[in-house]
Amino acid sequence: MTGYYDIVLGLIPVALLGITAALTVVGVALTTAVPIGSLAAIALIGHAMFVKAPVTPSEESQPNHSGINAD
Template identity: 45%
Template sequence: MTGYHDYVLGLIPTFVLGPIAAASLVGLSVRIAVAVGGAAAALVVAHAMFVRGPVPSQTTTVTAADGVTADTTDQPAQTTAQNNSAVAPGGD
């Protein structure tokens, strides 16, 4: 199964070598093509690392007594500030 990060790994050499090939066909400087391709590859890598980072899923499988299985995703715990904000001051 190919995912987003697999495509990114394929795009890195494409973004580096593609402008070099295009520059040689059009007649532009190879130095400029390397700089443009390297910058494009760096942007793709930065997006893959920081915008859509590889975060492991926290999915657990729960099996009921009747044999039915369900996948549940662990939700982050609420902080103390979030828990206290729902309580009225001085009330129960």
């Protein structure tokens, strides 16, 4: 099953290379196209990290293990 983060990991190089190639074909200089493509890749990474961040279940929803506490 492909999840959100699998798709993001696949889209990072696609955004970097695809946008760079598309802008180069249109006539934008390579030294300008690469930073624009990298900004799109950075936006994908930022969205995955901060907007739809991976979360762990809260401690309340985890089962209560009443074992020996080492502290």
